[in-house]
Amino acid sequence: MTPQPNPQVGAAVKAADRAHVFHSWSAQELIDPLAVAGAEGSYFWDYDGKRYLDFTSGLVFTNIGYQHPKVVAAIQEQAATLTTFAPAFAVEARSEAARLIAERTPGDLDKIFFTNGGAEAVENATRMARLHTGRPKILSAYRSYHGATSTAINLTGDPRRWPNDIGAAGVVHFWAPFLYRSPFHAENERQECERALQHLEDTIAFEGPGTIAAVILETIPGTAGIMTPPPGYLTGVREICDRYGIVFVLDEVMAGFGRTGKWFAADHYEVTPDLMTFAKGVNSGYVPLGGVAISSAIAETFARRPYPGGLTYSGHPLACAAAVATINVMEEEGIVEQAARIGETVLGPGLRELAERHPSVGEVRGTGVFWALELVKDRETREPLVPYNAAGTDNAPMAAFGATAKAHGLWPFINMNRTHVVPPCNVTEAEAKEGLAVLDMALSIADEHTV
Numbered sequence: 040m041t042p043q044p045n046p047q048v049g050a051a052v053k054a055a056d057r058a059h060v061f062h063s064w065s066a067q068e069l070i071d072p073l074a075v076a077g078a079e080g081s082y083f084w085d086y087d088g089k090r091y092l093d094f095t096s097g098l099v100f101t102n103i104g105y106q107h108p109k110v111v112a113a114i115q116e117q118a119a120t121l122t123t124f125a126p127a128f129a130v131e132a133r134s135e136a137a138r139l140i141a142e143r144t145p146g147d148l149d150k151i152f153f154t155n156g157g158a159e160a161v162e163n164a165t166r167m168a169r170l171h172t173g174r175p176k177i178l179s180a181y182r183s184y185h186g187a188t189s190t191a192i193n194l195t196g197d198p199r200r201w202p203n204d205i206g207a208a209g210v211v212h213f214w215a216p217f218l219y220r221s222p223f224h225a226e227n228e229r230q231e232c233e234r235a236l237q238h239l240e241d242t243i244a245f246e247g248p249g250t251i252a253a254v255i256l257e258t259i260p261g262t263a264g265i266m267t268p269p270p271g272y273l274t275g276v277r278e279i280c281d282r283y284g285i286v287f288v289l290d291e292v293m294a295g296f297g298r299t300g301k302w303f304a305a306d307h308y309e310v311t312p313d314l315m316t317f318a319k320g321v322n323s324g325y326v327p328l329g330g331v332a333i334s335s336a337i338a339e340t341f342a343r344r345p346y347p348g349g350l351t352y353s354g355h356p357l358a359c360a361a362a363v364a365t366i367n368v369m370e371e372e373g374i375v376e377q378a379a380r381i382g383e384t385v386l387g388p389g390l391r392e393l394a395e396r397h398p399s400v401g402e403v404r405g406t407g408v409f410w411a412l413e414l415v416k417d418r419e420t421r422e423p424l425v426p427y428n429a430a431g432t433d434n435a436p437m438a439a440f441g442a443t444a445k446a447h448g449l450w451p452f453i454n455m456n457r458t459h460v461v462p463p464c465n466v467t468e469a470e471a472k473e474g475l476a477v478l479d480m481a482l483s484i485a486d487e488h489t490v
């Protein structure tokens with residue numbers, strides 16, 4: 040059902056939105072949200088009929104694109120059979136979703152606690168770690184995003200934490216590796232890895248190992264810039280956590296379910312955490328769903344003692360039916376492999392080629408359909424194209440970059456001085472190339488702001 044262009048309806052949708060919808064992360068009077076009429080696959084369109092190739096996957100969640108007919112049908116079928124049911128009961132869609140997820144998560148992460156999204160998954164993972172260890176502190180990385188509920192936003196390192204930061208008890212930040220802007224002044228990946236591990240150990244030593252419940256890391260930090268960790272880092276963190284009896288939490292809310300070209304980013308690094316959070320791609324965001332995959336040791340803690348946490352909609356049947364259908368579609372259509380192939384053959388080479396021609400591109404990093412271009416004023420000094428946490432006029436170069444992309448039919452993901460290239464995992468080669476061609480034009484605008 041492709042809606043026909045209808046500017047009048049679009050204007051009414053927009054007027055009601057402006058009158059009554061209070062938007063996330065926004066100064067309400069300074070925003071101008073696009074009224075979206077429909078979406079299919081890798082595209083969405085407005086009420087004037089203008090189409091956009093979505094290089095953002097929504098908020099990096101439509102891993103199988105919009106309106107996949109099999110997932111839409113599964114949601115409709117579930118709605119017709121059993122739309123909702125309380126979490127204390129065994130329900131087919133819920134148990135099947137848990138089974139399919141547990142079969143794909145690494146190691147012995149075989150029990151699934153369902154939430155409505157990523158932040159709640161982080162809240163519950165940290166609570167499980169604290170109850171399991173009896174310790175108060177959680178260590179998280181400065182360059183990270185873990186969600187916007189109270190613990191999750193305090194764990195977050197991204198500047199969105201700042202206005203929300205109450206210096207929450209028990210949250211300690213540390214530096215994770217990022218060679219391009221090395222907090223350790225390292226010159227190569229090996230050095231960066233060694234120094235980052237030493238820094239984590241020092242932090243643990245001075246915080247007191249017996250006070251630390253968990254270390255939480257995004258396997259590949261997403262919102263903060265898609266920094267693929269150097270070889271050996273995550274296995275090194277695993278060893279440190281084991282040495283001190285600290286729970287290792289990997290946040291795969293953004294990187295999980297095919298985005299990196301494997302089911303989970305942890306699969307690239309052969310590391311198994313004790314707890315793994317997920318959301319977004321688990322059902323392509325068709326119905327809100329997230330969760331925590333739990334190791335057997337932590338599950339054992341709550342085998343004869345109640346887990347003191349829960350959510351009314353935990354494992355909602357509609358969301359779980361969407362997850363079952365999504366995972367089955369990903370298997371049937373080889374979507375995880377497609378993400379890997381597009382990354383290796385189109386996006387990786389294409390973005391590196393753009394970097395060669397555009398002085399505004401400081402670095403290209405990523406894997407699968409999970410890429411970031413770090414835009415700079417000056418490649419030598421690596422000064423970012425816009426200042427850290429830039430707003431308003433400071434952000435003009437990125438705004439101009441975004442406006443150019445949109446004018447040519449590409450919806451780009453922009454965060455500070457970066458654009459992330461995060462299309463659906465089943466983006467086709469032709470679509471990926473179409474997006475690269477528009478990025479080429481938009482980068483020419485960014486180039487005008489280089490020295």
Ligand code: PMP
Nearest residue numbers: 156157158184185186290292293
């Ligand atoms: N963790 C990570 C790694 C994320 O990327 C996000 C969302 N971008 C979250 C947690 C929070 O998820 P949600 O917005 O569903 O609460």
